[in-house]
Amino acid sequence: MKRPLCLIAGGFVLGETAVLLALTSWLFLPALIAAGMIFCGCRRGRTPLWVFLPLIFFYLGAARADAETEKWRERDKILDQISSCYTEAQGRISSIEEDEGEAQLVLKHNRLRIFRFGKWEAVPYEASGLLVSLKKENGPSWEQLGIGQTVTVRGEIQLFSQARNPGEFDFKNYYQSQGLDCRLSAEEIQVTDPSKSPLLEYLRGLKMRSKELLYRDASKEDAGIFAAAVLGDKMGISSQIKDLYQRNGIAHLLAISGLHMSLIGLSFYKLVRKAGAGFWEAGLVSTGLLILYGMLTGASPSVIRAGIMMSAGFYAACLGRTYDLLSAASMALLFQGFYSPYLIMQGGVQLSFGAVFAIGGAAPYLSSWLGKEGLSARSFSACFAVQMIILPVTAFHFYQMPPYGLVLNLLVIPLMGGVLSSGLGVIVFGTLSPVLGTAAAGTGHYILSLYEILLNAAGGLPGNNLILGRPGLVVLAAYAVFLTGSMVIIGLLKKKADKWLIPYWGKLFFLMGIYLLSIVIFLPRPVKGLEAWFLDVGQGDGILLRTEDVCILVDGGSSSKKSLGEYTLAPCLKSLGISVIDYAFVSHGDLDHLSGVKYLLENNEDIRIGNLFLPYHGRDDESIQSLDALAGKRGTSVRYITGGDYMRIGALSITCLYPGKEETPADTNGESQVLKMDYENCHILFTGDMGETEEQRLLGKKEGNYLGEVNVLKIAHHGSKYSSSEPFLDAVSPHWSVISYGQGNSYGHPHKEVLNRLSKRNVTVFQTGESGAVRLVTDGSRIGFSTFVDGNRKAGYNER
Incomplete structure (x- = not known):
C-alpha cells in the first residue's frame, strides 16, 4: 500500500x-x-x-x-473597494513578532468596518487573516498584548503588492498561501477581550527567553544562526551571512526544515524510550512534543510537513509496521495541499517536498547501483538525488544555482547536528549558568567558523554562482526527458552489471557527468531578434534590451522605490538569465534614472556592467561623478557620449541624437541623452526627461530628419505635459508609445494633455503604472507588444 x-x-x-x-x-x-x-x-x-x-x-x-x-x-473585489479607506478590524491575535520598534500581529476571524460618508459601514465578508503593523507608540504596552486576545484596530487597509516585472517577488501570492488577505497599518489599537491563550503565550515566552539566552552566551553572529536553526527566528542573521549561505546553496540550514525536525524529533523519541517508556507512550509523547516545538518555531510549511511525517513514523513503530518515507510525504502533501492549494506554488514548499521525494525515491535507486553500503555512498546518492530533483525548482524560483552546492552539502549537512545540539545546549545549560551556556556554544562556534571558511573558499572558485534565468516549459520538458533517460540508462547498467564491471569511481564520474549536463540544459540561450522590456520601476525609467547574447540597459532608477536595484532590477536581470550588461546608458544625473545602476555597481557581485555611457553635459554632476568612480572600482569601461556618437551591435545600431557638445542645456533634464535604436524596420526613440525646448532644438537639427521613421516612442519625462509637444509628435508620428511612471505619483503623471495628444494621433499607448512591465519583441519586420500584469494587450506592426 x-x-x-x-x-x-x-x-x-x-x-x-x-x-x-x-x-x-x-x-x-x-x-x-x-x-x-x-x-x-x-x-x-x-x-x-x-x-x-x-x-x-x-x-x-x-x-x-x-x-x-x-x-x-471575491475577496479581491471587496479589498479593491476598501483599500486606502479608514478601516476598523476586530479579530483574535494568532501571532506576534517584534522587531526594531514595530510589532507584526496576525489577526484571525476578523470583522471589518469602513468609515465612509461620515458613518461606519460593515464590510460584507469575514477576512480570513490580516497582517497588522503596529508601532510602539500607537498602542498599549506590548507586554499587555498576547496571543488569543481579541483586539480592535483602526487604520488604512493596504493590498499586498503583486509582481509587476519579471523576477519580482509576488507578495500577494505568498501571503495568500499563508491565508492573509491584506495588511493594515494600525493607527490605534484597543484590547476588546484581554484573555490570552495560556499554552501559546507560554510557548511565546519560552521562545523569547531562549532567544535572550542565545544572545547572552554566544557571539552575536553565532546567536543569530542558532536562533534561526533552533527557534525559527531569522531576524538576527546578518545580510552578509544570509547572502553567503544563499550564494552557496546551503541557505536551507538557516531555516527550520525536515533535517532539524528529524534530529530533534528522533532525539525526543530516543530519550523517552531510554527512560523506559513503551512504543505507544514514546510515540504519543514525542508526537506531542514535536507539535509543541512546531508551534514554538512558527509552524512553517516545511515544519508541518516534517511533523506529519515524523508522527507517521512514530505511529508505524507503535503498530510494528514498516515506515515508508514516500507514503508519509504524500500524506503530508495531501493535507497541506487541501488546506491551502496556493502553498504548492511556493518555491520553499516545492524544494521541501522535492528533497524528500528525491531521498525516498531516487536516492535508494542510485545507492543500489553504486553498490557501496558505506555512509559515503548513501550520502552522495542522497545529495545527488536532491540536487537533480530541485534543480528545476531552484532555477524557476531563484534563477541561479551554485554548481559546487552538491559538494558543500556533502560536507556541511553531517555537521548540522552539532550546530543544533550546541544551540539547544546554550538554552538548556544557560538557564543554569552563563559559563555553562558559553561552553555549550563552543562546538557550534567552531562548526560555523568551518562553514564560513568552506563557503568563502567556494566563493573564490570560478563559476561559483551561475545565473540561469527562469526556464520555460520547453526547457523543463527537456530536463524531464533527460532525467528520465538518465535513470533508464542507470537501470540498464544495473542489469548488465555482470557483463560490464564499472568501478565505483567510474560510476561517480558518470553521475557527475549527468550533473554537469543537467546544468547545461538550463544555461540561458541567445535571444532571437530583439526584445525590449520597459520595466515598471515606479516613478522612474528602466529599459532593458536584448539581441542575440548582448544586453543593453537604458537608465535604471526610481524616486519611489528605494530598493529598486535589489528587489526589481537585479531579480529581473537574473530571471532573464543576464549576468553581464554589455552596455549601460544613463540619460542624465537624476536619481530616478540611475539609482538601480548605482546599486549594481556598488552592491551586486552577481551582475557586471561591461561599458557605461554617461551624458557629456552631466560630467560635472555629483551623481554622474559618483557612478564614474564606482565603475572604475568594478573595472567597468566609462565613456561620455554626445550627439553624433554611434555604435553598431550586430543588426542593432544605436545613435545619440542630442545634445551635441555645442548645446547648452538649461537644467539636468535638458542634459538627457536622446537615443535612437534601429533594428531593421523597428526604430525606437528614447527621450529621457527632455522638455519641449529640447524637442524644438532636436527638430531643428539635421538628425531630426531621421525621426519620421520612428515607430516606437518612449514618452519623455514620465508623461509630463511640458514634454511630448504637438510639433514633436507630428514629426515623430509613432505607431506605439510607452509611458513609465509610478502608480499614484504626486506629480500627476501622465498628464491628461499628453494622453489627449497621443489619442488624437491614434497612437497606441502602454503605461507601466497600469500594466506593469511592457515587453516588445521583433524579428525586424513585425513588432509585438505584451504587458506583464494582464499579459493580453498585443499589437502587430503589420496590422497598422
Whole structure:
C-alpha cells in the first residue's frame, strides 16, 4: 500500500496545480499525466480501485483549487473597494513578532468596518487573516498584548503588492498561501477581550527567553544562526551571512526544515524510550512534543510537513509496521495541499517536498547501483538525488544555482547536528549558568567558523554562482526527458552489471557527468531578434534590451522605490538569465534614472556592467561623478557620449541624437541623452526627461530628419505635459508609445494633455503604472507588444 498513497497525493496536487496555473481550458495535459500514473499502476499489478483513485483525486484537487481561487477572487473585489479607506478590524491575535520598534500581529476571524460618508459601514465578508503593523507608540504596552486576545484596530487597509516585472517577488501570492488577505497599518489599537491563550503565550515566552539566552552566551553572529536553526527566528542573521549561505546553496540550514525536525524529533523519541517508556507512550509523547516545538518555531510549511511525517513514523513503530518515507510525504502533501492549494506554488514548499521525494525515491535507486553500503555512498546518492530533483525548482524560483552546492552539502549537512545540539545546549545549560551556556556554544562556534571558511573558499572558485534565468516549459520538458533517460540508462547498467564491471569511481564520474549536463540544459540561450522590456520601476525609467547574447540597459532608477536595484532590477536581470550588461546608458544625473545602476555597481557581485555611457553635459554632476568612480572600482569601461556618437551591435545600431557638445542645456533634464535604436524596420526613440525646448532644438537639427521613421516612442519625462509637444509628435508620428511612471505619483503623471495628444494621433499607448512591465519583441519586420500584469494587450506592426 505504499505507492497508491503517492499516486493519490500526486493526482490531487496535479489537479490543484492545473487550476492554479490557469490551465483549466486544457486540463487534458494534467489528465494525461494522471493517466500515465494509472497505466504504471496497471503494469505493476495494482487492483482497479487503486489504479483509478489518482484520476478521481485529480478532479477533486481541481475542484478544491477552483473553489479556493473563486473565494480569493471575491475577496479581491471587496479589498479593491476598501483599500486606502479608514478601516476598523476586530479579530483574535494568532501571532506576534517584534522587531526594531514595530510589532507584526496576525489577526484571525476578523470583522471589518469602513468609515465612509461620515458613518461606519460593515464590510460584507469575514477576512480570513490580516497582517497588522503596529508601532510602539500607537498602542498599549506590548507586554499587555498576547496571543488569543481579541483586539480592535483602526487604520488604512493596504493590498499586498503583486509582481509587476519579471523576477519580482509576488507578495500577494505568498501571503495568500499563508491565508492573509491584506495588511493594515494600525493607527490605534484597543484590547476588546484581554484573555490570552495560556499554552501559546507560554510557548511565546519560552521562545523569547531562549532567544535572550542565545544572545547572552554566544557571539552575536553565532546567536543569530542558532536562533534561526533552533527557534525559527531569522531576524538576527546578518545580510552578509544570509547572502553567503544563499550564494552557496546551503541557505536551507538557516531555516527550520525536515533535517532539524528529524534530529530533534528522533532525539525526543530516543530519550523517552531510554527512560523506559513503551512504543505507544514514546510515540504519543514525542508526537506531542514535536507539535509543541512546531508551534514554538512558527509552524512553517516545511515544519508541518516534517511533523506529519515524523508522527507517521512514530505511529508505524507503535503498530510494528514498516515506515515508508514516500507514503508519509504524500500524506503530508495531501493535507497541506487541501488546506491551502496556493502553498504548492511556493518555491520553499516545492524544494521541501522535492528533497524528500528525491531521498525516498531516487536516492535508494542510485545507492543500489553504486553498490557501496558505506555512509559515503548513501550520502552522495542522497545529495545527488536532491540536487537533480530541485534543480528545476531552484532555477524557476531563484534563477541561479551554485554548481559546487552538491559538494558543500556533502560536507556541511553531517555537521548540522552539532550546530543544533550546541544551540539547544546554550538554552538548556544557560538557564543554569552563563559559563555553562558559553561552553555549550563552543562546538557550534567552531562548526560555523568551518562553514564560513568552506563557503568563502567556494566563493573564490570560478563559476561559483551561475545565473540561469527562469526556464520555460520547453526547457523543463527537456530536463524531464533527460532525467528520465538518465535513470533508464542507470537501470540498464544495473542489469548488465555482470557483463560490464564499472568501478565505483567510474560510476561517480558518470553521475557527475549527468550533473554537469543537467546544468547545461538550463544555461540561458541567445535571444532571437530583439526584445525590449520597459520595466515598471515606479516613478522612474528602466529599459532593458536584448539581441542575440548582448544586453543593453537604458537608465535604471526610481524616486519611489528605494530598493529598486535589489528587489526589481537585479531579480529581473537574473530571471532573464543576464549576468553581464554589455552596455549601460544613463540619460542624465537624476536619481530616478540611475539609482538601480548605482546599486549594481556598488552592491551586486552577481551582475557586471561591461561599458557605461554617461551624458557629456552631466560630467560635472555629483551623481554622474559618483557612478564614474564606482565603475572604475568594478573595472567597468566609462565613456561620455554626445550627439553624433554611434555604435553598431550586430543588426542593432544605436545613435545619440542630442545634445551635441555645442548645446547648452538649461537644467539636468535638458542634459538627457536622446537615443535612437534601429533594428531593421523597428526604430525606437528614447527621450529621457527632455522638455519641449529640447524637442524644438532636436527638430531643428539635421538628425531630426531621421525621426519620421520612428515607430516606437518612449514618452519623455514620465508623461509630463511640458514634454511630448504637438510639433514633436507630428514629426515623430509613432505607431506605439510607452509611458513609465509610478502608480499614484504626486506629480500627476501622465498628464491628461499628453494622453489627449497621443489619442488624437491614434497612437497606441502602454503605461507601466497600469500594466506593469511592457515587453516588445521583433524579428525586424513585425513588432509585438505584451504587458506583464494582464499579459493580453498585443499589437502587430503589420496590422497598422
